[in-house]
Amino acid sequence: MAILTLILLVVILLLAVVYLDREDHTASDDPLLVDAINRQLPQTQCGECGYDGCRPYAEAIANGCADINRCPPGGDITIQSLSRLTGHTLKPLAGDLTPTSEGVAVIDEDLCIGCLKCIRACPVDAIVGAPKLMHTVIESECTGCKLCLPPCPVDCISMVKPPLNLRDWHWAKPANPLLE
Amino acid sequence: MTRTLHRFSGGLHLDTHKHESRDVPSMLVPLPGQxxxxLKQHIGLAARPLVNPGERVLKGQIIAEPEGYVSVPVHATTSGVVRDIGDYHIPHPFGIREPCIVIDADGLDELFPIEAVTDYAALTPQALQEIIRDRGIAGLGGAGFPAHVKLKEGVDNAVDTLIINGVECEPYITCDDRLIREKAMYVVSGARMIRHAVNAKHCVIAVEEDMPEAHDALAGHITAHDDIELVRVPTRYPAGGEKQLIQVLTGKEVPSGGFSINIGIIVHNVATAAAVYRAVTRGEPLISRYVTVTGEVKTPRNLQVLLGTPVSDCLKLCGYEDSNDTRIIVGGPMMGTQVRDCNIPVTKTTNCIIVRRKIPPIQELPCIRCGRCADVCPVNLLPQQLYLYAKADRFDETRQHHLFDCIECGCCSCVCPSHIPLVQYYRYAKFEIALEEQRRQGATRAEQRFLNRKRRLQQRQEVKQKQKAGSTTTATESGDTDADRKAFVRAAVARTRSRKERGTDR
Amino acid sequence: MREVVIALVPGILVYALVVHWGVLVQCLLAVLFALAAEAVMLRVRGLPVKLFLFDYSVIITALLYALCISPLTPWWINLCGILFAVMLVKHAYGGLGGNLFNPAMAGFVFVLLSFPADMNVWPAVYSLHSGSPGLLDTLALIFSGRDSIADIDAISAATPLTHMQSQLGGMNMIGEFTTDPRYGLVAGTGLEWVAITFLAAGLWLVFRKIIAWQMPATVIATLFLVSLVFYGFDAGVYASPLFHVFTVSTLLGAFFIVTDPVSSATTATGRLIFAAGVGLMTWVIRSWGAYPDGFAFAVLFMNALVPLLDHFTRPRVLGEAVDN
Structure with a gap:
């Protein structure tokens, strides 16, 4: 009787484990690692990681040439998802990089001389303008990569954090200092 | 034939606190100075302003037109001069500013000419929808969903039951109760009109069991050939939630992620019905509403308030004295939002203003998995699992546990013995998921633009090389020489620099 | 949780009066050890000690544990179990709310398996045996151990469950040996009263809505039904349902241990299955297992199944499509 009970128990538990396992394996199954990594990157194309754009960095990670903590605009979220994806251990942003502050580029239109330099620097064509005429940034398309800042001869571009409005206000995680 | 009522799972019997304000007749709020x-008092896109500062507007004039289909216009609620169009504080927990039109009232309250409809039954559903949209009617129950959108859904789909929701389940709020008792005819007539517009087979007006006067008032206006059922549902929070009310009245469940129209049901608030009546038979746009002012004020009561009136005016009228140990909640105590100051306007969705004593923050303790939250959840979620996942930022799991079916009714937070602000965690998780979605879309677009640019640069390179190979004499596109260009830049830089310096001098 | 502690007190007092006063010493030692261990762990984990130390959770753990072990248990064994329960079972899994297993039961089982000989020394009930250990013998047992007593058999006696198991092992029929005075009316002289006190205290908790009635009722009903079936099948080998239900561990466990929210299932259905599982496994281990009582094992076994139970008994969300 005891043996029978035990056998029954083992069978039930085995079945349960097999069932749960089946569920887990179907969760993520990506054939192309580079694509999967690229999808986790913020696509700012800022090149701060040392590679020429997001995809080259993704390729470097897939080949094992680059670490997963070299993307400042992605921040901790990107490092976390890359860690999950590649199995590398979680680590803070590489020491030689500074974390990106949020914001979009804004051209001071009074000062702009229309030199086209920022337009050439923008990796996502988010700046419009013609020679000798004022330029402006398309706010919705700006990725905040800051690549337009150094070329500007008159330093008329600044990074601005848009004010809180109904579109992007955000519930914060409840803080519980005593228990953290 | 009486309707057999069903039960929704979970829920709470709360201390209703309705007696303070429910038996006092409502009062008109005097015209405010400003x-x-x-521009956005509803769900959907904000309206687009049609007036300019300095322009005189009349009471009931459209001053902002709807932007897109899910949007409603805004009407001036009194006559006066437009002072400004800019960002002002709105009722919001974060005290954010949104575009508003500010009008200095001239005290004349001069009416804009309006046209009324004498026989609504002769109108097509489309014409009725148009009237309702033009009169700016958004759901007055709290969410502010544009009424005409719901009507159009009703016209496009077969409607089995139209429910007029008078179940005011949140504690303290009595504005619907008062409205029904004082304007029962409007509610019943509005129900008839909406029913005509959506061609509903059944029509039910539901009130709570603890609203006997409202029930009687409505019963007095429903005639035998109306075929409108008047139902009293048991008082249990959140019986007035759309999905819960549908479950109680019909036993049907709104599919997860779907809308009530998917099961042939449309729900409108009683106040919306009354507004529809006024809009159709009198041509009046939605410019005022009933607001309950209650809690720690001298005379808790209901007010009939012109939209745009500052909340502080309403509070003053009920004998509120500004003090440091009170907090102000717009909406109900369970789902409302605590606002930072009371210089905010009453909007189409402001149903209640509660003044409560400040309470010292309660220490949140660890979850002991007692499961009381699961017992009271009206949607059958497992709040403690959702909480654990949200706290650990495991958003995929929160989705698998049906985070987006949560109606944020607050029952779980209310019973939690460890005082965990559960709903806040769910809101946080919902926003994080939405933000992540937004980020992902932005990233995809950025990548596309980057690739397009790369391709374009490459093509240009190729063209240039071909040209070089083809002819030895190449002219620059603009005719400028390198030296010219450099000189131009130098001059411009100098100009700008001097301008900058002048700017700092000033 | 204060009410739960209060509800345990009458049971402990009756236990001390009719069985042996050593239980008071065990309770006192266990609570002191547990508070100390909890304070150390809270400090080590950097949590506010004041906030958590007197939330009664660790006191309940200590009292339940002290009620499981014999009133004559040496102090170091008491300490071992408490350390295991508080440090490993509770805090290593994340402290209050995080533990998978019931700490009291895990601590008890830990010492039961580690020190079988010492754990099997039970005092004879006062009313039955003139040789019930006196003051000096008891203190010697608790503070110096078994070896300090010349004739341990003279002052100890098997509990009804242990006695039954050994008699059945000797191929005796239940009707033949249950005439022994130790069996009392149904489930042991004196011990029955302790059990009834716990039942009354449990009902008080249910009445005060501190605990829900469903889980205790399910444990008792399952145990009763299973034992009834087998009792009807062969009353010579299987003990009567009343004997099973009115054993101290059943009623104490049904009202005070199974209802521990942390280590039991969270869904309504899951909780019922959990309780039924405890009832069933208790009977299985008592009747067919190597240990005379199986309640602690049954609870731990079902604790291990909780994640599975929660996963498979998730209620259908409002509006969620029914599978298939």
Missing amino acids: IILP
Whole structure:
């Protein structure tokens, strides 16, 4: 009787484990690692990681040439998802990089001389303008990569954090200092 | 034939606190000096302003037109001069500012000419929808969903039951109760009109069991050939939630992620019905509403308030004295939001203003998995699992546990013995998921633009090389020489620099 | 949780009066050890000690544990179990709310398996045996151990469950040996009263809505039904349902241990299955297992199944499509 009970128990538990396992394996199954990594990157194309754009960095990670903590605009979220994806251990942003502050580029239109330099620097064509005429940034398309800042001869571009409005206000995680 | 009522799972019997304000007749709020009208008082896109500062507007004039289909216009609620169009504080927990039209009232309250419809039954559903949209009617129950959108859904789909929701389940709020008792005819007539517009087979007006006067008032206006059922549902929070009310009245469940129209049901608030009546038979746009002012004020009561009136005016009228140990909640105590200051306007969705004593923050303790939250959840979620996942930022798991079916009714937070602000965690998780979605879309677009640019640069390179190979004499596109260009830049830089310096001098 | 502690007190007092006063010493030692261990762990984990130390959770753990072990248990064994329960079972899994297993039961089982000989010394009930250990013998047992007593058999006696198991092992029929005075009316002289006190205290908790009635009722009903079936099948080998239900561990466990929210299932259905599982496994281990009582094992076994139970008994969300 005891043996029978035990056998029954083992069978039930085995079945349960097999069932749960089946569920887990179907969760993520990506054939192309580079694509999967690229999808986790913020696509700012800022090149701060040392590679020429997001995809080259993704390729470097897939080949094992680059670490997963070299993307400042992605921040901790990107490092976390890359860690999950590649199995590398979680680590803070590489020491030689500074974390990106949020914001979009804004051209001071009074000062702009229309030199086209920022337009050439923008990796996502988010700046419009013609020679000798004022330029402006398309706010919705700006990725905040800051690549337009150094070329500007008159330093008329600044990074601005848009004010809180109904579109992007955000519930914060409840803080519980005593228990953290 | 009486309808057999069903039960929704979970829920709470709360201390209703309705007696303070429910038996006092409502009062008209005097014309304020200034009216602030947010361009977005509804779900959907904000309206687009049609007036300019300095322009004189009349009471009931459209001052902002709807932008897109899910949007409603904004009407001036009194006559006066437009002072400003800009960002002002709106009722919001974060005290954010949104575009508003500010009108200095001239005290004349001069009416804009309006046209009324004498026989609504002769109108097509489309014409009725148009009237309802033009009169700016958004759901007055709290969410502010544009009424005409719901009507159009009703016209496009077969409607089995139209429910007029008078179940005011949140504690303290009595504005619907008062409205029904004082304007029962409007509610019943509005119900008839909406029913005509959506061609509903059944029509039910539901009130709570603890609203006997409202029930009797409605019963007095429903005639035998109306075929409108008047139902009293048991008082249990959140019986007035759309999905819960549908479950109680019909036993049907709104599919997860779907809408009530998917099961042939449309729900409108009683106040919306009354507004529809006024809009159709009198041509009046939605410019005022009933607001309950209650809690720690001298005379808790209901007010009939012009939209755009500052909340502080309403509070003053009920004998509120500004003090440091009170907090102000717009909406109900369970789902409302605590606002930072009371210089915010009453909007189409402001149903209640509660003044409560400040309470010292309660220490949140660890979850002991007692499961009381699961017992009271009206949607059958497992709040403690959702909480654990949200706290650990495991958003995929929160989705698998049906985070987006949560109606944020607050029952779980209310019973939690460890005082965990559960709903806040769910809101946080919902926003994080939405933000992540937004980020992902932005990233995809950025990548596309980057690739397009790369391709374009490459093509240009190829063209240039071909040209070089083809002819030895190449002219620059603009005719400028390198030296010219450099000189131009130098001059411009100098100009700008001097301008900058002048700017700092000033 | 204060009410739960209060509800345990009458049971402990009756236990001390009719069985042996050593239980008071065990309770006192266990609570002191547990508070100390909890304070150390809270400090080590950097949590506010004041906030958590007197939330009664660790006191309940200590009292339940002290009620499981014999009133004559040496102090170091008491300490071992408490350390295991508080440090490993509770805090290593994340402290209050995080533990998978019931700490009291895990601590008890830990010492039961580690020190079988010492754990099997039970005092004879006062009313039955003139040789019930006196003051000096008891203190010697608790503070110096078994070896300090010349004739341990003279002052100890098997509990009804242990006695039954050994008699059945000797191929005796239940009707033949249950005439022994130790069996009392149904489930042991004196011990029955302790059990009834716990039942009354449990009902008080249910009445005060501190605990829900469903889980205790399910444990008792399952145990009763299973034992009834087998009792009807062969009353010579299987003990009567009343004997099973009115054993101290059943009623104490049904009202005070199974209802521990942390280590039991969270869904309504899951909780019922959990309780039924405890009832069933208790009977299985008592009747067919190597240990005379199986309640602690049954609870731990079902604790291990909780994640599975929660996963498979998730209620259908409002509006969620029914599978298939």
